[in-house]
Amino acid sequence: MMEKNVANTKRDGLLHPSIDKVVVIEGTHAASHAVKLARVQVIAAYPITPQTSVVEKLSEIVSDGDLDAKFIKVESEHSAMACCIGSSISGARAFTATSSQGLALMHELLHWAAGSRLPIVMVNVNRAMAPPWSIYVDHNDSLSQRDTGWLQFYAESNQEVTDTVLQAYKIAETVSLPVMINLDAFVLSHTSEPVALPKQEIVDEFLPARKASFKIDTSDPKAFGALIGPEAYMEMRYKLYRAMEDARSVIREVDRDFAEKFGRSYGGLVEEYMTEDAETVLITSATAVSTARIAVDELRSMGFPVGLMKLRVFRPFPVDEVRELAKHVRKIGVMDRNVSFGATGIIYQETKAVLYNAADRPSVFGFIAGLGGRDITPETIKEIFSYLMNHDEPESESVWVSLKTSDADQGARPFPETGAGIRRSEGVK
Amino acid sequence: MTKYKFTTVEEMPPLAFSLESTREIPTGSWRHVRPVYRDKNSPCHVTCPAGEKIPDYFELVRQKKYKEAWYKILEDNPLPGVTGRVCYHPCEGQCNRAGYDGAVAIHNIERFVADKNFKNRKLPAAVEARKSEKVAVIGSGPAGLSCAYQLSRLGYRSVIYEADHEPGGMLRYGIPDYRLPKKILDKEIKDIEALGVEIMVDSKIGDNVAWSELERYDAVFVAVGATHSRKIGAPGEDLKGVYTGIDFLKELSTGNVPKVGRQVLVLGGGNTAIDAARSALRLGKRVTVLYRRTRVEMPAVPEEIEEAEKEGVHFEFLVTPVKISGSKGKASEIELMKMQLGEPDESGRRRPVPVIGSNFSMRADTIISAIGEEPDLSFLPYSFLRKGIRLFVDDEHTTGVPGIFAGGDAATNPNGTVVNAIRAGKEAAISIHEFLGWRSRSNGVSHDAVKPEEVNTFYFPHEGRVEVPRITVQKSKTTFSEVNKTLTEEQALTEAERCFTCGTCLHCDVCMTFCPDVAISKDESGEYTIDYEHCKGCGICVNECPRGAMELVPEGAREAVEEVEHI
Numbered sequence: 001m002m003e004k005n006v007a008n009t010k011r012d013g014l015l016h017p018s019i020d021k022v023v024v025i026e027g028t029h030a031a032s033h034a035v036k037l038a039r040v041q042v043i044a045a046y047p048i049t050p051q052t053s054v055v056e057k058l059s060e061i062v063s064d065g066d067l068d069a070k071f072i073k074v075e076s077e078h079s080a081m082a083c084c085i086g087s088s089i090s091g092a093r094a095f096t097a098t099s100s101q102g103l104a105l106m107h108e109l110l111h112w113a114a115g116s117r118l119p120i121v122m123v124n125v126n127r128a129m130a131p132p133w134s135i136y137v138d139h140n141d142s143l144s145q146r147d148t149g150w151l152q153f154y155a156e157s158n159q160e161v162t163d164t165v166l167q168a169y170k171i172a173e174t175v176s177l178p179v180m181i182n183l184d185a186f187v188l189s190h191t192s193e194p195v196a197l198p199k200q201e202i203v204d205e206f207l208p209a210r211k212a213s214f215k216i217d218t219s220d221p222k223a224f225g226a227l228i229g230p231e232a233y234m235e236m237r238y239k240l241y242r243a244m245e246d247a248r249s250v251i252r253e254v255d256r257d258f259a260e261k262f263g264r265s266y267g268g269l270v271e272e273y274m275t276e277d278a279e280t281v282l283i284t285s286a287t288a289v290s291t292a293r294i295a296v297d298e299l300r301s302m303g304f305p306v307g308l309m310k311l312r313v314f315r316p317f318p319v320d321e322v323r324e325l326a327k328h329v330r331k332i333g334v335m336d337r338n339v340s341f342g343a344t345g346i347i348y349q350e351t352k353a354v355l356y357n358a359a360d361r362p363s364v365f366g367f368i369a370g371l372g373g374r375d376i377t378p379e380t381i382k383e384i385f386s387y388l389m390n391h392d393e394p395e396s397e398s399v400w401v402s403l404k405t406s407d408a409d410q411g412a413r414p415f416p417e418t419g420a421g422i423r424r425s426e427g428v429k
Numbered sequence: 430m431t432k433y434k435f436t437t438v439e440e441m442p443p444l445a446f447s448l449e450s451t452r453e454i455p456t457g458s459w460r461h462v463r464p465v466y467r468d469k470n471s472p473c474h475v476t477c478p479a480g481e482k483i484p485d486y487f488e489l490v491r492q493k494k495y496k497e498a499w500y501k502i503l504e505d506n507p508l509p510g511v512t513g514r515v516c517y518h519p520c521e522g523q524c525n526r527a528g529y530d531g532a533v534a535i536h537n538i539e540r541f542v543a544d545k546n547f548k549n550r551k552l553p554a555a556v557e558a559r560k561s562e563k564v565a566v567i568g569s570g571p572a573g574l575s576c577a578y579q580l581s582r583l584g585y586r587s588v589i590y591e592a593d594h595e596p597g598g599m600l601r602y603g604i605p606d607y608r609l610p611k612k613i614l615d616k617e618i619k620d621i622e623a624l625g626v627e628i629m630v631d632s633k634i635g636d637n638v639a640w641s642e643l644e645r646y647d648a649v650f651v652a653v654g655a656t657h658s659r660k661i662g663a664p665g666e667d668l669k670g671v672y673t674g675i676d677f678l679k680e681l682s683t684g685n686v687p688k689v690g691r692q693v694l695v696l697g698g699g700n701t702a703i704d705a706a707r708s709a710l711r712l713g714k715r716v717t718v719l720y721r722r723t724r725v726e727m728p729a730v731p732e733e734i735e736e737a738e739k740e741g742v743h744f745e746f747l748v749t750p751v752k753i754s755g756s757k758g759k760a761s762e763i764e765l766m767k768m769q770l771g772e773p774d775e776s777g778r779r780r781p782v783p784v785i786g787s788n789f790s791m792r793a794d795t796i797i798s799a800i801g802e803e804p805d806l807s808f809l810p811y812s813f814l815r816k817g818i819r820l821f822v823d824d825e826h827t828t829g830v831p832g833i834f835a836g837g838d839a840a841t842n843p844n845g846t847v848v849n850a851i852r853a854g855k856e857a858a859i860s861i862h863e864f865l866g867w868r869s870r871s872n873g874v875s876h877d878a879v880k881p882e883e884v885n886t887f888y889f890p891h892e893g894r895v896e897v898p899r900i901t902v903q904k905s906k907t908t909f910s911e912v913n914k915t916l917t918e919e920q921a922l923t924e925a926e927r928c929f930t931c932g933t934c935l936h937c938d939v940c941m942t943f944c945p946d947v948a949i950s951k952d953e954s955g956e957y958t959i960d961y962e963h964c965k966g967c968g969i970c971v972n973e974c975p976r977g978a979m980e981l982v983p984e985g986a987r988e989a990v991e992e993v994e995h996i
Binding site: 115116117176213214218220221222223224225226228231232235236238239242243 | 446450451
């Protein structure tokens with residue numbers, strides 16, 4: 001695909017000085033270009049479905065000699081991660097990409113990567129788990145890897161994909177933990193958007209070469225990740241736990257540093273939109289955030305005090321940010337593009353969990369929407385707000401939005417065009 | 430690395446690893462098989478009658494060490510310019526690459542190496558000290574030249590007696606110029622002479638040189654070849670216009686173009702027949718080859734048959750001559766009988782059986798009979814053991830008369846090819862060396878070759894066999910200039926790269942890279958050492974080796990590595 005610099009001379013004056021060029025590319029390639037800018041040294045990938053064009057582009061970049069890296073084509077995602085672990089433990093900057101079942105196959109090694117404290121960065125294109133087979137978006141694949149010790153980011157735009165890859169290496173190499181960057185299948189992965197690619201020299205300043213704090217040394221062979229007894233295992237786990245706790249402040253710092261150099265910021269772990277005087281706030285993640293912004297704008301224009309919190313980082317969970325939000329809103333709705341069978345949407349559970357021990361505990365509502373690529377439109381979001389504003393407490397733990405069912409009690413109702421019949425205000429807290 | 434302890438969270442490393450070096454753990458004790466480096470034979474080397482060390486000289490070609498590559502071939506064959514052109518290259522038939530994407534064009538590389546050294550006259554020095562014994566060789570064909578050459582490498586002086594006016598035997602008189610230009614042959618013969626081999630031309634034993642003259646030599650090698658065309662056994666074969674294939678080719682190569690009519694019929698299916706047919710075609714005649722079996726049974730080299738066909742030679746199969754007739758003593762017509770294939774004969778080919786009453790006639794201005802050659806052994810003064818029309822020799826090329834050896838097409842088990850004659854000369858030289866009381870270095874070539882499944886083709890991208898440059902068919906059928914050309918350097922290097930180098934370690938480091946125990950190391954000279962204290966015997970190195978140069982042997986088994994040396 002031709003990637004033309006779309007920045008025109010008239011607008012050039014407005015471009016941030018860090019920008020090398022603006023290209024129209026799909027989300028997968030936004031990741032590939034960032035990997036090149038990050039001067040990744042080893043890329044290992046399995047090239048069969050559900051793989052995406054992230055690594056296809058990278059294979060071209062490497063074979064064209066534009067990136068001095070080893071590109072290792074392996075026989076499964078399990079091996080791809082094993083390759084990343086091997087190269088990362090020898091001090092290299094490593095990358096892989098995968099999706100849905102491929103990520104599931106990696107599961108065992110995700111523990112190995114985090115337990116070995118290796119700063120591997122992976123792009124996961126969020127696709128629904130099979131069966132039934134699907135290549136469309138939802139977040140059950142990455143959320144199934146919740147407890148492996150990986151940081152998890154969810155991107156809203158192609159620009160954010162590029163920027164997050166660069167941030168991710170800096171964060172990962174600071175806290176010695178691997179980072180997974182998730183992007184919605186098709187909605188981001190295969191949709192083209194303008195992306196500003198930064199200048200290499202500024203990236204190099206922001207992200208210098210990796211300095212591994214420990215690495216394998218063939219002249220002094222040692223057993224890594226070897227058997228450890230009950231006398232020390234728990235302490236090793238505690239170290240990993242602490243690193244993840246510390247990652248919160250590192251993420252915020254790196255985002256601030258990034259904003260200084262590149263002129264773009266993503267707010268650290270969350271981004272709030274019109275929450276300052278909001279009574280009802282929706283928490284959601286990934287591309288649904290863009291859609292929710294439109295719905296919020298519309299409702300605001302009708303005079304409804306609604307707001308939005310974008311959950312950019314799921315692990316570590318933004319405990320402080322959510323608690324802070326809870327201090328000044330009356331109701332929180334959480335829209336999950338996933339479901340934990342036997343419980344509820346996963347982000348909904350986590351939100352409630354961090355609030356239980358907080359002093360301020362607004363009502364929290366759980367919504368499940370957009371599974372397996374079902375479209376989430378501004379109307380979907382408005383349905384959720386209609387439910388939120390007309391209920392004091394949730395009637396059930398999970399409201400399935402836009403579900404095709406004859407059960408009238410299940411689901412939310414369309415938002416009336418004029419807003420008639422919707423409770424206007426509960427009064428600011 | 431920082432000193433870590435596993436007592437409190439603060440003192441622990443980010444990842445658990447052993448405090449002591451894992452070198453202290455002798456994982457080698459878990460092993461029940463051990464990997465060893467063992468160079469093995471390549472199938473081409475085992476198949477080559479002359480025993481050329483093909484993978485070795487290919488490696489030298491890849492390094493652009495063309496003189497060294499030439500020297501490597503010369504250890505086994507003094508005529509690479511000849512065999513690079515005319516050998517039937519059985520090596521390529523056994524090439525492990527054949528079933529992958531086409532056999533490596535070995536003979537074209539051999540020719541490239543020889544031609545690259547065309548101006549190079551200095552052959553390698555003898556491998557053994559000068560000896561006082563002298564050896565006589567009768568015949569300067571490929572067997573005689575090869576024997577005299579190998580004897581000179583072993584320190585002997587030898588004299589070749591050649592009945593004809595120029596040396597080379599069948600190479601000179603039997604192979605037309607378009608396959609083997611005389612300057613190539615002359616060069617390689619001169620190189621052999623430069624080593625001190627004396628060639629006495631116009632010296633026919635039993636004619637102008639008495640057999641008794643040979644008594645002053647310490648040994649004699651009889652390599653007179655098969656120079657007499659077999660008779661057809663049909664009436665009229667003495668008519669004018671009927672040639673034997675050998676006479677026809679010899680006339681041509683000495684510059685006396687024989688008188689040939691418009692319609693030429695060639696009888697026979699061997700290389701002489703094809704050479705005669707293609708030569709007659711070049712004289713502007715209409716040529717038909719008549720053969721009593723079918724195309725698959727033809728003993729000629731298949732490529733030569735294809736070339737003949739391309740150039741416009743016609744073929745009639747399943748016919749045999751009955752009678753040649755003519756007028757005024759000159760042949761004009763041939764009567765033929767149709768044949769059909771019956772049960773296989775002792776050669777394994779299906780026997781042609783006459784179809785009674787199927788006789789028919791063909792116009793024939795010139796008839797060339799090339800149904801086989803036999804040796805002329807009439808010069809021998811006393812009776813030697815014979816087998817059929819040939820001298821009987823054993824595997825050591827001894828005739829039963831002490832000191833008299835024989836080989837090539839005059840002796841038993843010939844296959845009528847140049848390279849087999851070269852092999853006979855080489856083997857006879859070793860036998861003579863031993864007969865004269867010396868012990869030759871072991872010549873025990875193991876015949877086990879690397880099998881296709883032992884090659885790890887993952888390391889070899891598909892790459893088709895080289896297209897050999899040649900002059901066009903339109904041009905080739907009108908000229909005696911050489912049809913096939915020598916590969917360009919670029920082509921030769923690409924083709925040499927295709928070689929799997931079966932069984933020979935090229936120090937590619939794959940074993941070392943893949944060893945999961947880091948138990949393989951490389952010393953300054955580039956040789957690998959396996960640390961058996963830590964090698965667990967997993968076999969990954971052996972499986973991964975691209976060319977089958979390693980193997981797993983049971984732990985505790987005697988490592989029978991026999992040094993295979995060649996003269």
